[in-house]
Amino acid sequence: NRLCFVAPCASLIGSVRVGSQSSIWYGAVLRADACDNGMSTNEKRTKDWEKKWLEMSDEERKAENQRSNGSEINGGMIVIGEGTNVQDGVIVSAKLNHTIIGDWVTIGHNAQIHSAKIGSNVLIGM
8 A cells, every 4th residue: 555645734845755654644844845965856866866865974965965066955855654644733854964754653743853863663742
């Protein structure tokens, strides 16, 4: 089952990937529009490139940013794992680096997550 639920008034902006059986609820904002790393939705990148980018160190990303567009911004994409629940009013951003949220995570309403890596089977309280 590769379906997920995104509430009509949730905002997914920029390079955001949501896993199957996940849900993004009302008023949630997932914002990866400040990323300047060639991973934005405007670019035609392959899955291999995305994997390579995720495996790069901060120094390698900085060098790639500099090489590709003259920027040193380390912003990134947002990856939401399978079966993850992003509740009402949550804000997730990826301004400094990728935000990666594992499988079967619950992020309680109005929580804020900025450029973080969160493992699987985690509860983030309200």
